[in-house]
Amino acid sequence: MELVQIDPYRWEIKKQGAMRVPARIYASADLIDSVKKDETFKQLVHVAQLPGILKAALGMPDIHWGYGFPIGGVAAFDCETGVISPGGVGYDINCGVRLAATRLTEKQVRPRLADLVNRLHREIPCGVGSTGGIRLSDREMKKLLQTGSRWAVSQGYGREADLEHTEDKGCMEDADPQTVSQRALDRGRNQLGTLGSGNHFLEIGVVDTVYDEDAASVFGLETGCVTLMLHTGSRGLGHQICDDFLASMARQPDIDGFVVPDRQLACAKITSSTGRRYYQAMACAANFAWANRQILMHNALEVFLSVLSISPADLAARLVYDVCHNIAKFETHRIDGETRRVCVHRKGATRSFPAGHPLVCEGYRKTGQPILIPGDMGSASYVLCGTDQAMEETFGSTCHGAGRVLSRNAAKKAAGGRSLSRELEDAGILVRWTGRSTLAEEMPEAYKDVSQVVAAVHGSGISNKVAKLRPMAVVKG
Amino acid sequence: MPYELMDHTADLGIRVTGNDIKELFAAAASAMFEQMTDLAGLKGEHQEKIEVSGRDQTDLMINWLRELLSFWTLNASLVKRVMIDELTPTHLIADIFYDRYSPGHHEMDTEIKAVTYHKASVAQTGTGWEATVIFDV
Numbered sequence: 001m002e003l004v005q006i007d008p009y010r011w012e013i014k015k016q017g018a019m020r021v022p023a024r025i026y027a028s029a030d031l032i033d034s035v036k037k038d039e040t041f042k043q044l045v046h047v048a049q050l051p052g053i054l055k056a057a058l059g060m061p062d063i064h065w066g067y068g069f070p071i072g073g074v075a076a077f078d079c080e081t082g083v084i085s086p087g088g089v090g091y092d093i094n095c096g097v098r099l100a101a102t103r104l105t106e107k108q109v110r111p112r113l114a115d116l117v118n119r120l121h122r123e124i125p126c127g128v129g130s131t132g133g134i135r136l137s138d139r140e141m142k143k144l145l146q147t148g149s150r151w152a153v154s155q156g157y158g159r160e161a162d163l164e165h166t167e168d169k170g171c172m173e174d175a176d177p178q179t180v181s182q183r184a185l186d187r188g189r190n191q192l193g194t195l196g197s198g199n200h201f202l203e204i205g206v207v208d209t210v211y212d213e214d215a216a217s218v219f220g221l222e223t224g225c226v227t228l229m230l231h232t233g234s235r236g237l238g239h240q241i242c243d244d245f246l247a248s249m250a251r252q253p254d255i256d257g258f259v260v261p262d263r264q265l266a267c268a269k270i271t272s273s274t275g276r277r278y279y280q281a282m283a284c285a286a287n288f289a290w291a292n293r294q295i296l297m298h299n300a301l302e303v304f305l306s307v308l309s310i311s312p313a314d315l316a317a318r319l320v321y322d323v324c325h326n327i328a329k330f331e332t333h334r335i336d337g338e339t340r341r342v343c344v345h346r347k348g349a350t351r352s353f354p355a356g357h358p359l360v361c362e363g364y365r366k367t368g369q370p371i372l373i374p375g376d377m378g379s380a381s382y383v384l385c386g387t388d389q390a391m392e393e394t395f396g397s398t399c400h401g402a403g404r405v406l407s408r409n410a411a412k413k414a415a416g417g418r419s420l421s422r423e424l425e426d427a428g429i430l431v432r433w434t435g436r437s438t439l440a441e442e443m444p445e446a447y448k449d450v451s452q453v454v455a456a457v458h459g460s461g462i463s464n465k466v467a468k469l470r471p472m473a474v475v476k477g
Numbered sequence: 478m479p480y481e482l483m484d485h486t487a488d489l490g491i492r493v494t495g496n497d498i499k500e501l502f503a504a505a506a507s508a509m510f511e512q513m514t515d516l517a518g519l520k521g522e523h524q525e526k527i528e529v530s531g532r533d534q535t536d537l538m539i540n541w542l543r544e545l546l547s548f549w550t551l552n553a554s555l556v557k558r559v560m561i562d563e564l565t566p567t568h569l570i571a572d573i574f575y576d577r578y579s580p581g582h583h584e585m586d587t588e589i590k591a592v593t594y595h596k597a598s599v600a601q602t603g604t605g606w607e608a609t610v611i612f613d614v
Contacts, residue, residue, distance in 0.1 A: 038486055065486045067595030067611055091591050091613045128513075128585040129553060129578055187550050197588045198614060236550055239590050239613070243543065250594060251532065263535075263594035407484040408587070408614065436586050 001045065003032070009061075009460035013041065018261075019048040025059035026394070026460045031452055034405050035063055043070040046261045050075070051269075052082025054335055054342060058394050060349050061456035062403030062448060066090070068264030071348035074397040076333065077270065079341055083255060084275045085267035086282070088345035089328050091242045093282050094289035095233030096167075096324035097372040097400075098297050099383065101219075102304070103316035104226040106206045106472065109308070113204070116307045117430045117473040120202055123303055124296060125194040126477035127434025132193030134295070141185060142177040144192075148287030149322075152294035158319075162294060164361045166322040167351060167369070170290035172283035172329075179281040180237075181244050188237025188288055193295045197435055197477035199442060200232040202300060203374070205381060208470035215367040215385050215466045220318050227469055228304070228317070229381060230296055231374055233326065238285035245278045270343055279328065286327060293322055320383070321370035325350045325400035331359075333395050344395045352390035352398035352463045360386070371463050375402045375450030377431060377442060377476070378424055381469045382454045389461035398463040399454070402447035408437070415440035424474075433476040442476055480508040483609070489587060490596070490611040494604075498534075499561045501599070501606040502569065505538060506545055506559045509612070512587045514555050519583070521557035521574030530568045534599040537567060538608055542592040545573065550590075553578040587614050 003025075004012050011032060013023040023044040025032065035041070040063055047069055048057035054076045063072030068087030077083055109116065125132050136144065144151040149163055149170025163169045177185075195202060205227045210216040221227075234241075249266035252274075260266060268275035301317050304310075328345045335342070353360050355368045364370065368386035375381050379402075390396050406414060420439050424431050433439045457463045479500075483490030491508045495501030510516060529544050531537030548554040554575045563570040576583075591613035599608045 067488065067593040067613070128588040129580065183547070183551060198590075236590075240550070243591050246594065247540070247543075250536070263597065266594070404486050407486050408489060409482050409484055435588070436584060441587075 001041065003041065009456050013045060019045060021048050021053050021056050023048050023059065024056045025063060026456055026462060027061040028452060028456050031061050031448065031456060034448060038065040040065045040070045044073060046265060047073060047075050049261060050083055050265070050267065051255055051258050052078040054078055058397070060399040061453045062348065062399045062401055064403045066347065068262050069347045072399065072403055073347050074345065074349045074394055076342040076344045076395045079270055079343060082270050082343060083267035084270050084278055084328055084343055085265060085345065086242045086245045086249065086278060087264045087266060088347055089242070089282060090326040090347045091239045092233035092326055093238035093241060093285035094324040095326045096289060096293065096322060097229060097231050097374055098293045098322040099227060099229045099320040099372050100297055100301065100317050101221055101320050102226050102228070103314070105224050106226060109204070109226050109472070112308055113430055113473055116204065116304065117432050117475060119303050119307050120300060121432035121475045124202060124300060124475065126196065126475060128197045130194050131190040134192045136189055136192065141189060144291050145177045145180065145284035145287050146175050147171055148290040149294040152291040157295045157298040162319045164363065165319040166290060167324055170294060170322065172286045174280050175283035175287050176280035177284055179277040180241060180284050184237050184240035184244060187240045188235060191235040192292055193299065194235060195232050195296060195477050196235055197438065200477050201230065201377065202475040203229045203471050204473040205229060205469040205471050207467055208380065209468040211465040211467060218364065218367045219320050219370050219383060219466060221320065221383060221467045228297070228300055229372065229374060230293060230300065232292060232296065234285040234289035235292065237288050241281045241285050245281065248274060282328060286324065289324065290322065321372060323350050323372050331396070333391070346397055348400045349397045350400045351396055352386040353396050354386045354388045354391055371398055373399060373401055373450065373454060376444040376447035377471060377474045378427060378429060378444035379450055382450065382465065383467045383469070384454065384457065384463040385466050387461055387463055390463060394462050398457045402450040402453055404446055405448050406446040408441040411443050411446040412437055412440045414445055415443050429471050430473040431476065435477060438476050479504050485611055488611055489614045490609065493608045494606065496605045498606050499564050501608055502538065502541060502561055502564065503559050505542060505608055505610065506556060509542055509545065509589060510556045512589055513549065514583050514585055516557055519555055519557035519576050521576065523575050525573045526570065527573055528570050532567065534566050535597050537569060538599050538610065539592055539594060539597055541569060542610060546589060546592060548573065548575055555583060589614055
């Protein structure tokens with residue numbers, strides 16, 4: 001299996017053996033080296049073998065070893081002959097990132113930063129086994145699964161205007177709660193309004209550098225303004241939906257004579273009843289995740305108002321955008337000069353729609369959609385915007401984050417004997433966490449350098465740099 | 478405990494061994510909950526009998542761990558130990574001894590969120606049995 005370099009940011013594994021299409025990876029030579037060691041490329045080659053896959057199995061610069069599909073992967077399928085795969089979306093359906101900008105400056109916030117991060121840590125439920133304060137009847141739960149962010153706004157969390165700045169306006173239309181198991185409903189029910197554990201976080205940051213003045217001004221990002229970013233998804237609900245459908249699809253591993261090379265790649269024809277039902281259940285989890293982020297951001301901003309004793313007008317919080325990075329969607333793309341409706345899987349990859357695209361909200365129609373790329377907690381996060389190049393090459397997709405390089409175990413070893421919180425504090429970053437090993441597992445060295453990942457998507461043209469954010473305080477589950 | 482952790486970049490894997498297959502299934506259960514909490518801090522006050530089936534031994538192992546994980550994900554309970562009563566290549570019956578999670582009492586470590594099929598295997602070796610499982614965390 002030979003990896004051929006096409007240009008500084010493009011690599012290809014030619015179609016061979018059972019592959020139906022080639023595999024293409026967007027990365028610099030340094031980033032490619034970091035994934036050569038594990039099974040990432042083999043996984044991408046497996047994806048290239050799936051029925052109905054179009055153009056290429058794609059890897060973003062933050063690609064790393066997942067299960068079944070690699071994380072940082074994109075694959076689009078023909079709606080008639082293709083498949084839909086829970087493993088191609090991931091367990092945390094609609095895991096995503098949400099960013100709000102405020103009018104506050106670092107100078108205003110820094111003196112109260114410890115109070116702010118302590119209160120956020122106390123009031124935003126996070127960590128293993130945490131539950132939220134919202135109790136839902138079956139009827140309300142179903143409404144929430146059908147309407148997503150809009151349900152949250154109707155309950156007083158955030159504003160109507162937030163919907164405009166949420167991917168898909170915070171709601172996938174095909175959600176059908178009938179397709180969601182009782183187990184999944186029960187797992188999700190108490191977790192609304194919770195951050196979760198692992199790599200999920202809340203981060204107070206500041207706009208450090210602006211690369212594209214025009215786009216940054218449209219997104220409401222001025223150098224020096226304080227931001228609030230959060231990363232979470234559909235919690236136990238999404239996990240259970242993924243698990244339920246993987247189990248059900250794994251029982252029928254043969255699709256038109258094709259046997260999946262890895263059980264975790266279990267899939268169903270898009271046109272099959274199981275395939276349709278998975279999509280409808282996945283859409284429910286996506287809507288749950290959007291409502292969850294809508295609620296969390298509202299609650300976190302309330303903490304700002306309370307701790308800083310300021311009015312909403314002083315805070316002037318404005319949602320920049322909310323993106324999802326674990327999803328399958330039906331979208332229209334041009335393939336070999338032909339306009340086709342295809343099913344795009346993005347697992348650890350973000351939509352990167354350009355200026356002028358009809359699905360980009362009106363306010364951002366001239367810039368392209370904002371793309372939110374969190375880095376590790378010690379370095380930086382980026383705001384990018386979508387491009388035409390992404391539409392041409394990657395089904396309108398780009399990277400989603402830094403991507404891990406160390407296993408959790410290796411990170412714990414590397415952190416042994418060090419005071420990570422002190423190291424971060426010395427660098428001006430306050431960190432609060434819940435789980436015993438969270439800080440070690442999530443240490444900065446466990447991740448690739450996000451700046452390199454962003455340089456690769458910018459360099460290859462599949463998105464453009466708009467601004468860099470520097471972390472001031474982080475809450476981890 | 479007869480298991481070792483495997484390095485997987487994004488997730489957590491275990492390689493478990495047992496002299497016989499019953500021991501292997503019991504060891505896998507303990508290894509999974511040991512990632513989540515200190516088993517010595519559990520009493521196993523409650524008991525429940527469960528039945529699990531699968532297409533083959535590997536599928537059975539995954540379904541077994543899935544079922545055990547649901548004690549945590551659905552009922553906020555932590556499993557101290559299991560007793561396997563019956564085991565065929567496609568079916569098992571076991572008694573599960575568990576405690577209700579109490580935030581002040583039980584310190585939680587890594588939360589396992591799902592049991593994956595990726596690289597899952599159950600196989601006989603020269604000296605006994607070995608299984609590999611990767612968890613989503």
